Each structure stands twice: as C-alpha cells, then as structure tokens.
Amino acid sequence: MALIRVETLSKDVLLGLWKIDEVQAIDFLTMKPQLIPIYEALISKYKSLGRQLEQLAIYSLLDEMKESAALSIINHHENGKPFYEGYYISISHTRGYAALILSKEQEVSIDIEYVNNRVERISGRFIRPDEQSASLDEKLINWSIKETVYKYYSTQQLGFFDIRLLPYELKEEGIIIVKNMKSGEQLAVCYRMTPDYVLTYYI
Secondary structure, three states: OOEEEEEEOOOOEEEEEEEOOOOOHHHHHHHOHHHHHHHHHOHHHOOOHHHHHHHHHHHHHHHHHOOOOOOOOOEEOOOOOEEEOOEEEEEEEEOOEEEEEEEOOOOOEEEEEEOOOHHHHHHHHOOOOOOOOOOHHHHHHHHHHHHHHHHHOHHHOOOHHHEEEOOOOOOOEEEEEEEEOOOOOEEEEEEEEOOOEEEEEEO
C-alpha cells in the first residue's frame, strides 16, 4: 500500500495522499478487492494504464477516508466538478501522486502538482504581472493555487488572470491570500512544498 497519509484538517475535513507506486491495476485490486466492482464497471474502460492507476489511487483514498463500508462511483457535474453522495469532494492527481479532500459539511478544493520546470515555459499564460514569480517554486505554487481556486469557483469558469495571489513570504508551508478578481472575494489557501510535489487546498 502506498498510502502516504490521511489527516484531519478540521473536525469535518479529511485530506488523503497516495503515492502511486503500483504498476498494474491488479496491484490495487489484490490489496483492496472491494475496488473490483468499480474497476469492472468504470475504471477498466480507460485505455490508458496511467489513467486507470490514477483512478484506482483515488478510490483507494476514498476507501480509507469515508465512514461507510460500501464504495460507490464518484460522479461529475456538467462543469466537471466531482460529487459523491453525502460528501463534498475534490480530487487531484499528478505524475506519481493522487490527492483527495473530503467533507460532509462544506465545499472543499485541492490540487497537487509534481515538481518540474515545465511551468517556466508557460508561466506567461497564468501569472499576472502583479504577482511574484521569481523562482520555480513560486511559479509552481501559483499554478497549483489557481487550480485549487478554479475548482472551488467551478460554476464561475474563472480564467487564470481572474485569480490573483497577493504578496506572500515563501516557506515550506503556509497560507496565501488569493483574490477572485470577478467577485472581489478573498480566500486563504493553504500550501505545502516538498522536493517532489506542491500541494494546495482550501477549506
């Protein structure tokens, strides 16, 4: 099992991380046979093995985090936002990792990005002129936080430049104030930096 952790962020909010070390679907199904019905009904339809492994990691996290024993399929609204009966849910996956955040009482949002320099080439597409972006870490945080905020405001279909990160001091983990430039609302988004990935979430 490549479960990194499940942690309680507040009395109602759980966050789970999975490192996808598994190389075949059978690795998940042997470890968690309760995933077999969902694999047969849904996940096996994906042609990409990578996509299958990502989905199996998400359902493995869900199995670890939710209260009831039975698993059911995660559905999606027309705008792509996931929903699961009885819960607010947000999911993310990147190369080698999957993340899930879950609450019964409030909207939640999460994003995870593996550390790489590809954002250097495309930073002009998502970083505003009035945002800090001197380092690769700042660019990665900007990208991930905007993905988290976009998911939270999924019905508003925000563009990258509709989201502004206010000035912050870069640390291994912290909170960055983010402004929705359309509505004027501000969110306090949490972030964590590791050598392998950036994780951001809002609760």
